[in-house]
Amino acid sequence: MNDLLIFIPTYNERENVEGITQQILDLGLAADILFLDDNSPDGTGEILDQLAERIPNFKVIHRTGKLGIGSAHATGIQWAYDNDYQMLLTMDCDFTHSPSYIPNFIEKAQDADIVVGSRYLQEDSLETWNTYRRTLTKAGHAATNFLLDMPYDATGAFRLYRLDRISRYFVNAVHSRGYSFFFESLYVLKLNGHKIVEISTRLPARTYGHSKMRLTDAFKSLGQLFHTYFTTVFNRERFEIAEPFHPTSATGELFDPQDWNSYWASKGKPTLLVYDLIAAFYRKFIIRPLLNYFILKYFNGDSRLLHAGCGSGQVDKDIGEKIQISALDISPEALSIYRKSNKNYRELIHGSIFDMPIQSGSLDGIYNLGVMEHFTEAEVMQILREFYRTLKPGGYIILFWPPEFGASVMFLKFVHYVLNNVLKKNIMLHPPEITRVHTKRQTRGYLDQSGFEMKEYAFGPRDLFTYAVIVGQKIEIPAIVTEAKNVA
Numbered sequence: 001m002n003d004l005l006i007f008i009p010t011y012n013e014r015e016n017v018e019g020i021t022q023q024i025l026d027l028g029l030a031a032d033i034l035f036l037d038d039n040s041p042d043g044t045g046e047i048l049d050q051l052a053e054r055i056p057n058f059k060v061i062h063r064t065g066k067l068g069i070g071s072a073h074a075t076g077i078q079w080a081y082d083n084d085y086q087m088l089l090t091m092d093c094d095f096t097h098s099p100s101y102i103p104n105f106i107e108k109a110q111d112a113d114i115v116v117g118s119r120y121l122q123e124d125s126l127e128t129w130n131t132y133r134r135t136l137t138k139a140g141h142a143a144t145n146f147l148l149d150m151p152y153d154a155t156g157a158f159r160l161y162r163l164d165r166i167s168r169y170f171v172n173a174v175h176s177r178g179y180s181f182f183f184e185s186l187y188v189l190k191l192n193g194h195k196i197v198e199i200s201t202r203l204p205a206r207t208y209g210h211s212k213m214r215l216t217d218a219f220k221s222l223g224q225l226f227h228t229y230f231t232t233v234f235n236r237e238r239f240e241i242a243e244p245f246h247p248t249s250a251t252g253e254l255f256d257p258q259d260w261n262s263y264w265a266s267k268g269k270p271t272l273l274v275y276d277l278i279a280a281f282y283r284k285f286i287i288r289p290l291l292n293y294f295i296l297k298y299f300n301g302d303s304r305l306l307h308a309g310c311g312s313g314q315v316d317k318d319i320g321e322k323i324q325i326s327a328l329d330i331s332p333e334a335l336s337i338y339r340k341s342n343k344n345y346r347e348l349i350h351g352s353i354f355d356m357p358i359q360s361g362s363l364d365g366i367y368n369l370g371v372m373e374h375f376t377e378a379e380v381m382q383i384l385r386e387f388y389r390t391l392k393p394g395g396y397i398i399l400f401w402p403p404e405f406g407a408s409v410m411f412l413k414f415v416h417y418v419l420n421n422v423l424k425k426n427i428m429l430h431p432p433e434i435t436r437v438h439t440k441r442q443t444r445g446y447l448d449q450s451g452f453e454m455k456e457y458a459f460g461p462r463d464l465f466t467y468a469v470i471v472g473q474k475i476e477i478p479a480i481v482t483e484a485k486n487v488a
Helices: 017-025 044-054 069-082 099-111 131-148 168-173 180-191 215-239 260-265 270-298 332-341 377-390 407-422 440-450
Strands: 002-010 031-037 058-062 085-090 114-118 159-162 196-200 305-308 325-329 347-350 363-369 391-401 452-458 468-474
Touching (some): 002 069, 069 085, 069 168, 085 099, 099 114, 099 196, 114 180, 168 180, 270 363, 440 452, 440 468
Parallel strands (some): 002 085, 031 058
Antiparallel strands (some): 391 468, 452 468
16 A cells, blocks of 8 residues: 555646645655646646656646536545555645645644644634635635534645545545535545544745635535535435445446436536425425335335335435335436435345346335336336236335326426526426326226226325325236246
8 A cells, every 4th residue: 555645636837836846855755746737728737747757756637627626636536545545635736735734744644534734723824815815715614613513624625634544435425526525525524433633734825826716616615515504404314425336247237218327426416406405305304204104004014115216215214214125226326325325225226117126026015206207108007017026916016106286396397497498507307207197097097907906095285295195006917917037
């Protein structure tokens, strides 16, 4: 394992890269240096390549354009893990982060998981900065302290990570790729119990160039900060560090015409922040109690249940503590999120609801929420017959199916109209809903044709008129029973 990697992202830093490199080399550390340049128009990348030719432990990553400071740090962190470094120190290139502090970071890291360079341990640390930059910095510090209970200097890039003590998957729980990356990444590490310590650093005025943070960046960071706070309230599991779900070679890449994997991968991105919060609130406080009611009405702790098209699984939190649930989804991203939301699952299954890798007649029940409406009537029938195949005789399906005039449908129609017709954003918050519920008779017909008897149909104020809940029981009809598929 390599000891230390020093990582410095650059954009228009041609005046600084040689000087800061020399100051690092003068320390005589057993360390490698990695620069990442976002195609700087001032020729920074060319100078870095020249340095790499004559300095053995000097490495450069070139990207095609300016992709965000947080994105740069995420790339550097992953590169450090991939190349087996024990420690990673990150810093800016403009000399506001003096290389002279690096030995202090290394010393502190002997008894910490992450060491943060703090601009606030000395009262006069920022006195040389202009009023604008000093105000932005102090406001950010106050906000992260108040909203996230982080007294650290959480908005700065001068820090050291003990990669040998931190899971490489912590970056997966950080969605911001701008300046918010710094406080969000530190928050993820804090929530997951990692030890954070600070050292005092004094920051001089910038030696060359100008601050890259604009007022719009500050407002975006403030929005992300509030989003992080409310996500902690409604969906704290999102910040847990967990290994992603990896499909086995047996399943590989499944045909996903609606691109559900991209849908779940987009969760937490800036364009969907408000929508994600509303959805998380609704799942936790409105839908989850409704699901609890119906699942516990028809099943007990010994039942074998399948959540077919499980998505994030936020709604399964309560019943998962009483009944072990198998979760199936076509999206590995969704299964990765489900793994964090529910620790008591029986198994995670990468598969399609049209052809589930589940033994015939093995399940006591199948349920899903907000899935059936995304398919044509012919596809709905195919799905229901697959459910029939895998259920035991007398088993139940419970389908949460939005009706045409449900509250959530009407709300999302309005939101889409504003986003796409008024604001011209061309955003779809979810894949198209093709087959919503119009009448009880309609859903009874689907069940009758696929071998189920309707036991219950509910639509009312319990979930603020969001879902029609359809409960069907498998009955023995020889014409429906298909050839058994025994899958281990």
